[in-house]
Amino acid sequence: MTNETTTPQLSTLQERTRTGTGRILIAVYAVFSLAAAARSFVQIVDRFEVAPVAFILSAVAAAFYILATFTLARASTVSRKLATWSCIIEFAGVITVGTISVIVPEWFPEATVWSNFGQGYLFIPLVLPIVGLWWLHHTARLDAAAGSSH
Numbered sequence: 001m002t003n004e005t006t007t008p009q010l011s012t013l014q015e016r017t018r019t020g021t022g023r024i025l026i027a028v029y030a031v032f033s034l035a036a037a038a039r040s041f042v043q044i045v046d047r048f049e050v051a052p053v054a055f056i057l058s059a060v061a062a063a064f065y066i067l068a069t070f071t072l073a074r075a076s077t078v079s080r081k082l083a084t085w086s087c088i089i090e091f092a093g094v095i096t097v098g099t100i101s102v103i104v105p106e107w108f109p110e111a112t113v114w115s116n117f118g119q120g121y122l123f124i125p126l127v128l129p130i131v132g133l134w135w136l137h138h139t140a141r142l143d144a145a146a147g148s149s150h
Contacts, residue, residue, distance in 0.1 A: 022072065022075075022135060022139065025131060025132060025135055026072045029065055029068050029069040030069045032065045032113075032125070032128065033062060033065040033069050035113075036059075036065050037062040037066065039058055039062075039113065040055055040056075040058035040059035040061075040062050040113075041059075043055040043058060043110065050110055051108065051109045051110035053107070053108075054109070054110045054111065054112045057097055057113075057114060058112045061090070061112065061114055061125070062113070064090045065090070068083055068086040068090065068132060072132065072135075080136055083132065083136060084133065084136055086129075086132075087136070090125070090128070090129040091130065093114050094117055094118055094125045097114035098117035101114075102116060102117075113125055
């Protein structure tokens with residue numbers, strides 16, 4: 001009898017999702033998770049009464065960045081669906097909040113992560129969900145092509 005330890009094999013799709021460009025994407029999401037969560041925590045604890053809506057929106061953004069980070073890193077079928085929805089909601093959030101913050105700036109006496117389309121974060125909040133959706137689609141296409149060639 002051999003004493004071999006069996007390690008679970010990653011699917012090709014999981015490997016593709018979390019290596020190379022995927023690893024960089026996950027790292028960027030992780031940094032944004034920490035930045036948005038820390039910012040919203042400090043704002044909510046320090047001066048919630050100044051701009052409660054803006055600070056809650058920053059916390060919501062942080063929650064979706066955290067969700068995207070973990071679901072992209074997990075890369076299972078279910079987590080990829082969650083990552084897709086997270087990216088869609090992030091994009092809708094940054095477009096909605098960005099538009100409102102430009103049209104009615106008095107509604108946001110303090111900036112959120114998504115204010116002015118993420119201008120305070122070099123517009124990365126605007127681009128990040130697009131890149132996330134592209135990556136999820138790209139890796140799924142690669143996996144489908146690899147599966148059809150067998």
